[in-house]
Amino acid sequence: MSSVADFRSDTVTHPTPAMLDAMARAPLGDDVLGHDPTTAELEHEAARLTGKEAALFMPSGTMCNLVALLTHTQPGDQVIVEQWAHTACFEGGGAGMLAHVLLRTLPSDRGLLDADLVARWMLPRSEHTPGTSLVCVEQTHNFHGGAVMPRDGLRAIADAAHEGGARVHMDGARLFNAVAASEASAAEHAVLADTVSFCLSKGLCAPVGSLLCGDDEFVVRARFHRKRLGGGMRQSGVLAAAGLVALREMTGRLGDDHERARRLAAGIVEIGAYDVDPGAVDTNIVFVGTRGMAAEAIVAAGADSDILLYATGVHQIRFVTHHDVADDHVERLLDLLRRLAA
Numbered sequence: 636m637s638s639v640a641d642f643r644s645d646t647v648t649h650p651t652p653a654m655l656d657a658m659a660r661a662p663l664g665d666d667v668l669g670h671d672p673t674t675a676e677l678e679h680e681a682a683r684l685t686g687k688e689a690a691l692f693m694p695s696g697t698m699c700n701l702v703a704l705l706t707h708t709q710p711g712d713q714v715i716v717e718q719w720a721h722t723a724c725f726e727g728g729g730a731g732m733l734a735h736v737l738l739r740t741l742p743s744d745r746g747l748l749d750a751d752l753v754a755r756w757m758l759p760r761s762e763h764t765p766g767t768s769l770v771c772v773e774q775t776h777n778f779h780g781g782a783v784m785p786r787d788g789l790r791a792i793a794d795a796a797h798e799g800g801a802r803v804h805m806d807g808a809r810l811f812n813a814v815a816a817s818e819a820s821a822a823e824h825a826v827l828a829d830t831v832s833f834c835l836s837k838g839l840c841a842p843v844g845s846l847l848c849g850d851d852e853f854v855v856r857a858r859f860h861r862k863r864l865g866g867g868m869r870q871s872g873v874l875a876a877a878g879l880v881a882l883r884e885m886t887g888r889l890g891d892d893h894e895r896a897r898r899l900a901a902g903i904v905e906i907g908a909y910d911v912d913p914g915a916v917d918t919n920i921v922f923v924g925t926r927g928m929a930a931e932a933i934v935a936a937g938a939d940s941d942i943l944l945y946a947t948g949v950h951q952i953r954f955v956t957h958h959d960v961a962d963d964h965v966e967r968l969l970d971l972l973r974r975l976a977a
């Protein structure tokens with residue numbers, strides 16, 4: 636385990652030796668021409684796990700969301716999304732710039748949209764209103780502290796969307812964290828949306844890649860948009876091989892990351908100088924308010940002690956646990972926070 640404790644994100648994880656081995660041995664073809672066997676195997680596995688008809692391998696979660704927007708909507712449509720959703724806030728404005736949709740960002744209770752509010756905003760296509768063709772949900776919700784969206788709440792949102800003639804896309808970048816923190820399988824979460832994407836490159840440790848899953852007809856059209864965006868990848872089996880290891884070997888350990896996140900939150904509460912709600916730690920993300928202390932000063936103090944941190948506000952830090960965060964890293968971080976509080 637590295638001596639550097641990196642709490643910035645679960646995106647910093649490195650491929651495991653089993654992944655590197657699988658990458659070296661992967662049977663390859665040209666996936667843009669439609670026959671890379673390892674990519675096909677990964678797509679088949681992703682579709683099976685999410686209970687969808689088909690899946691498409693993408694370079695990133697951002698591209699999955701953008702391709703979902705392009706495939707589900709027409710330029711000028713309204714898309715309803717939670718106000719801190721990754722799609723709305725952290726994807727470079729691609730929704731507006733490239734999909735030409737109007738994002739209707741709504742407030743939420745810890746990331747979960749209110750279904751009645753969604754129903755109220757399902758503007759129909761008319762001479763005056765843009766028409767609402769898509770509702771996006773996030774599972775788990777990154778900027779609501781890795782919160783797991785309850786399935787009955789998502790069902791009510793999906794019902795409101797479908798009744799208003801829209802479809803539902805689930806940004807499940809951390810879908811398998813939701814699986815690890817709930818009684819439900821990936822398919823049981825994904826059934827609440829028409830399409831779902833998930834990332835292999837975060838807690839699951841693959842170096843690159845995400846999957847966009849939906850019915851056959853959707854995936855054929857999504858494949859066109861991926862190509863148009865320059866996301867067609869040739870011998871992508873090299874990456875898909877790591878993704879297969881991620882799905883087969885890495886999902887089962889995510890609960891360890893959640894346990895460390897809970898331990899971290901409990902330790903921070905004990906220090907008494909920071910704001911954190913341990914009851915809100917569902918998975919691997921802990922948001923902490925730093926009260927009077929500048930978050931950037933804590934980040935700088937961390938860097939001096941080989942602890943990498945990420946400020947999400949002037950007085951807020953987000954800590955993320957993952958495969959490369961060990962118990963002693965959590966203790967070192969708590970020591971640092973104790974010293975700074977004193």
Ligand SMILES: Cc1ncc(COP(=O)(O)O)c(C=O)c1O
Nearest residue numbers: 695696697698721773777806808
């Ligand atoms: C909820 C969510 N969606 C999408 C993404 C985008 O994934 P990528 O970094 O692979 O583009 C992220 C990345 O952190 C995320 O947290």
